[in-house]
Ligand code: NAD
C-alpha cells in the first residue's frame with residue numbers, strides 16, 4: 001500500500017503514522033502537512049529514520065501539489081486527517097476552518113476522483129468527528145444514522161466536509177469511508193486541548209481553567225485505539241459507509257481535571273471555574289456497535305490505564321512540551337484565558 005496521510009504532523013495523524021510503520025513493514029507513507037501552529041515534526045522523529053516514510057510540507061488546498069504527489073508516488077489510499085481542529089479557535093476565527101476543512105477536503109476528493117478513474121486510487125478515508133452530530137441530553141447515543149446537527153463553526157466545517165465526501169461517493173462513485181470518533185487523548189496532543197492543557201498547567205502550578213460548571217461530558221478514547229479502528233476501516237471498511245468510533249468512557253470534565261491533579265499530587269485548589277465556551281455542547285456519547293460487530297474492533301485501553309500512561313508520557317517528554325508551548329502558544333493562551 002502507498003498511503004497519502006494528510007495532517008500527519010498533528011496529534012492523531014502522527015500517532016497513526018507510527019502505528020502503520022510499526023505494523024506494516026511493506027507499506028509506504030507520505031505525510032503532507034502544512035505545519036500550522038500545531039503541526040510538529042517533533043512528533044515524527046522515529047518515523048524520519050524509516051525509509052518507508054516521507055514528509056512533504058504543503059497545503060491540502062494546493063491542487064497542483066496534491067496532484068503531483070499522488071501521481072509521482074503511485075498513491076493508492078488517501079487518509080485525510082488535516083484540519084483546523086480546535087473548537088475555541090473556531091469561535092474566534094471561523095474562516096480558516098471552512099477553508100482547510102471543507103475546501104481542503106473537496107480539493108483532495110477532486111484529485112482522488114481523477115486517479116480513481118485511472119484505476120490508481122482505491123479508497124479515500126475522511127477522519128471526522130462525533131461533534132458533527134451536535135449534542136446529547138442526559139441519555140442516548142450517536143449512531144451512524146443520527147442526523148448531523150453541528151453547533152460550532154468547527155463541527156459545522158467537519159459536517160460540511162462529510163457531506164461533500166458523501167456527495168463524491170454518490171455522484172462519482174468514488175470509494176470512500178468516513179470515520180467519526182469521540183474525543184482522543186494520548187501522546188503528542190497539543191496542549192490547547194483539555195487533557196494536555198490541564199497536565200501542563202498542573203505541572204507549572206498554574207490555574208486549571210474549567211469552562212462553566214465543569215459538568216459537560218465527553219466520551220474519551222486513547223489515540224492508539226482510534227488508530228486500530230482506522231486500520232480496520234482502511235482494510236475492511238465497506239465502501240461508502242460511515243463508522244462511529246468511541247470507547248464508552250463518558251466523563252464530566254471536572255472528573256478528568258481531578259484525576260490529573262490527583263495523579264500529579266497537586267491540590268484541587270488549582271481549579272478555576274471560568275466563563276463557559278459559547279455554544280458549549282453538553283454531552284457526547286458514541287454507539288460503536290457497528291465497527292465492533294462488522295469489523296471486529298475492540299479498544300485495548302481502559303480510561304484508567306490510558307490516562308495514567310498519558311500523564312507519564314507528558315512527564316517523560318518535558319522537552320517536547322517545552323518546545324510546543326514556546327512562541328505562539330503563549331500569546332494564544334494569554335488571549336484565551
Ligand atoms: P491537530 O490539530 O493536532 O492536527 C491537524 C494537522 O493538520 C496539523 O499537523 C496541521 O498542521 C495540519 N493541517 C491543518 N490544516 C492543513 C492544511 N490546510 N493543509 C495541510 N495540513 C494542514 O488535530 P488532531 O487532533 O490530530 O485531529 C486530526 C483529525 O481528526 C482532524 O480532522 C479532527 O477533526 C479529527 N478528530 C479529532 C479528534 C480529537 O479528539 N482530537 C476526535 C475526532 C476526530
Ligand code: TDX
Pocket residue numbers: 085086087088128129130131182183184192193194195197209210211212216217218253277
Ligand atoms: O481549557 C479548557 N477548559 C475546559 O473546560 C478546555 C481547552 C476545554 N474545556 C472543556 C470543553 C469541552 O467540554 O473540556 C472539554 C474538551 O474540550 P477540548 O479538549 O477543546 O475538546 P472538544 O471541544 O470536546 O473537541 C475535541 O474532540 C472532538 C477535539 O478538539 C476535536 O478536534 C474533536 O473533533
